[in-house]
Amino acid sequence: MNKATRQAVIAGNWKMNKTRPEAKALIEEMIPLVKDADCGVIICVPYTNLETAIAATKGTNIKVGAENCHWAKSGAFTAEVSADMLKEVGVEYVIIGHSERRQYFGETDVTVNQRVRAALDAGLKVILCVGELLNEREQGITEEICSMQTKIALAGVSKEEMKDIIIAYEPVWAIGTGKTATADQADEVCGAIRGVIAKLYDDATAQATTIQYGGSMNAKNADELLGKVNVDGGLIGGASLKAPDFAAIIAAASK
C-alpha cells in the first residue's frame, strides 16, 4: 500500500466554536459541497454539538468525532467525558493529544496513551496528534519529539488496532498562527512518523496508516501539502469553520 491506495482523510477540528444552531447551519451548508468527496470527511465538534452533528450528518458522507475523551470508564472526574459515553451517543472518532490539550490542560504523553487505550476499548477511532514546539524545531529535535510522542501514545496498541488510528502531525508553531509548515517540512516529519510505525509494527502497517498534516492548512496551500507522498490529509482548525474553505480543502484531497 502507498499514497495511491491510502485513503486521504480531511478532518475538521471545530475546537470551542459554534452553538447548536450555528453547528446545524454550518453542517447543512457543508453537506452539498462535500458530498462527492473522494476522501474521508470528519468533523470533530464540541461535546454540546455531538448529537446535533450526528443527526444533521445522518445519511451523508460526513463522519462525526469528539475532541477528547477521558481514560476511565466512569467516576469522579468532574467535567470529563468517557469514551463509552461518546460511543453511546453515536460518535465514531475522537481527537486525542491535541497540542492545546497538552499546552493548556496538562495533557502528557502518558495520559494521551491512556486516553488512546480507552477510546480503542470503547470502539472509537482515534485521531492522535503529535507535534513539536517552535523551540524544539529550532533545536533540531523535531523528529525526536514526534517519534517519542508517537511511541508513548501507541504503547499497548496492537498491530490490528492500528487500522483505527489516524496520526495528525501538527507543528505547534503552525497552529492558528497562519504560519504553515512548508510542504517539504510536513512531508519530512510525516515520513519520519511513518518510519516509527514501521519500526513499532511493520512496513505494511506503516504504509497503511493515514498520517495527516495540521497547522494553518487552507484552501490556498492544501494542494501543495496534500500532494506530498507522506501527507494523507489534514486536521483543519480555522478553515473548517467556513463551509466553502473546508470544501476546497476536501476537493484538493480528492484529486
Ligand SMILES: O=C[C@H](O)COP(=O)(O)O
Ligand atoms: O486541530 C487543528 C489544528 O490545531 C490546526 O488548527 P488551524 O488550522 O486553525 O491552524
